Amino acid sequence: MQPSPYPPTPVRPPVPAAFAQPQQPPQPPAIPVPHPLPPGTLLAGRYRISGYIGGGGFAHIYDAHDCVLGHRRAIKEAFAQDPHTRRQFQLEAEFLLNARHPNLVRGYAVFEQAGRFYMAMDYVDGATLEEIAIQHIHATGLPPPEARILDWVLPICDAVRELHTQPTPIIHRDIKPANIKLTRDGVPVLIDLGLAKLYADGTRTIGAALAFTPGYAPPEQYQASGATDQRTDVYALGATLYFLLTGFQPTEAPARLSARALPPLRGLNPVLSPASEATVLHAMALDPAQRPPTAAALTAELRAARGALDVGPPPAPKSPTVVGAESPPRSRPVTQPSQATRLGSVAATADLHRPLRPLVAGLAGMPAAVSRLLRTRPPAEPGEAPTAIAALLALVMFALSTLAIVWGWALVFVVPGLLLALVSRLRWTRHTPSDLRGVTGTAAALCILWPLLWLVVHLHG
Secondary structure, three states: OOOOOOOOOOOOOOOOHHHOOOOOOOOOOOOOOOOOOOOOOEEOOOEEEEEEEEEOOOEEEEEEEEOOOOOEEEEEEEOOOOHHHHHHHHHHHHHHHHOOOOOEOOEEEEEEEOOEEEEEEEOOOEEEHHHHHHHHHHHHOOOOOHHHHHHHHHHHHHHHHHHHOOOOOEEOOOOOHHHEEEEOOOOEEEOOOOOOEEOOOOOOOEEOOOOOOOOOOOHHHHOOOOOOOHHHHHHHHHHHHHHHHHOOOOOOHHHHHHOOOOOOHHHHOOOOOHHHHHHHHHHOOOOHHHOOOOHHHHHHHHHHHHHHHOOOOOOOOOOOOOHHHOOOOOOOOOOOOOHHHHHHHHHHHHHHHHHHHHHHHOOOOOOOHHHHHHOOOOOOOOOHHHHHHHHHHHHHHHHHHHHHHOOHHHHHHHHHHHHHHHHHHHOOOOOOOHHHHHHHHHHHHHHHHHHHHHHHHHHOO
């Protein structure tokens, strides 16, 4: 990631007094990290290690094969022996063994072997949102589309709500793009509860050693007191969205508390909607009291922002105008007939008009409605342009059928003319302009009357 292009601002943002001087949490003593288990190691007589996935200062994660059920599993090995780490591992295992949420990784077994604790979990086959976002930026120079990001994060918000609404709420405390995986089926899954803590209302969180990921931790997580609650995860969800929507790492909370402001999202991603920007900034408020109080409240704001992206563009003006003067389409997911589609249809109609003008002008008895229709103007609704094209092609077929005066076989053109007039008629709606209705009716009438006239002339000729 490239550094933020914004220089430090001399204006210090308003900061709650309780967080004016954040303290760095005491670091736990270094724990000797044992070597990972070699491939082929059998655990609990059932799980055979296939490879090493990763790990940190407290645990290793392995790729394993369940020899009983034949499934691929992830095995977490906790090698730290201090009471806090043991309690933390027990907390994570108890919850994951009972988890039933589709966006939370599920545990299957917990066991101890050779003085180490192990947990067998779902192997989430896919890439993390961090990896996906970085690949997209490298390929296109832009972050992933806004709607797609919101569709990823909304299920994660619901998974976090599930954690928070347990009989004894669980605070994740390490939500970030690297801890969310997208499966091959496109399902986002929150994969790591390694820093989670139990929370009782009105008390401090209880759990393992203090830890966090810079940029995704709120100011209170830097405090030695460890006074974190549901709003800590709300901040991390907002920071996760900040990275995914802009491609920039969010500014660390201590820097924001001192002199470095958080760069505005739409300054980094100009096509981002104001609603999404406002929601992220609300979630990343430095004062916990200024954030959405729960993950459910944040979900409601994100759903409103996502829903606004699906609203179609305003209707085009009905007064005559030039296609080239139309405003460009808005940058948003095309979930309904978009302005770009409509402008393309109008341009196609306009191109068709040019060769038809001399022909239509020479047709005897053609009503004045044709000339009004042939003026280049935006359609009143997205389906009008194809309706107009079908009517005008019916006129073309009629014009070609008039060659029957010289070559009798040309009369066959009235058949496609009638079919095109019928297609145009079937596409009528209550909004179809009267001039277009007139052209369709005229084309159908000419295609019917001309063969009758031709037969009368030849029978009496």
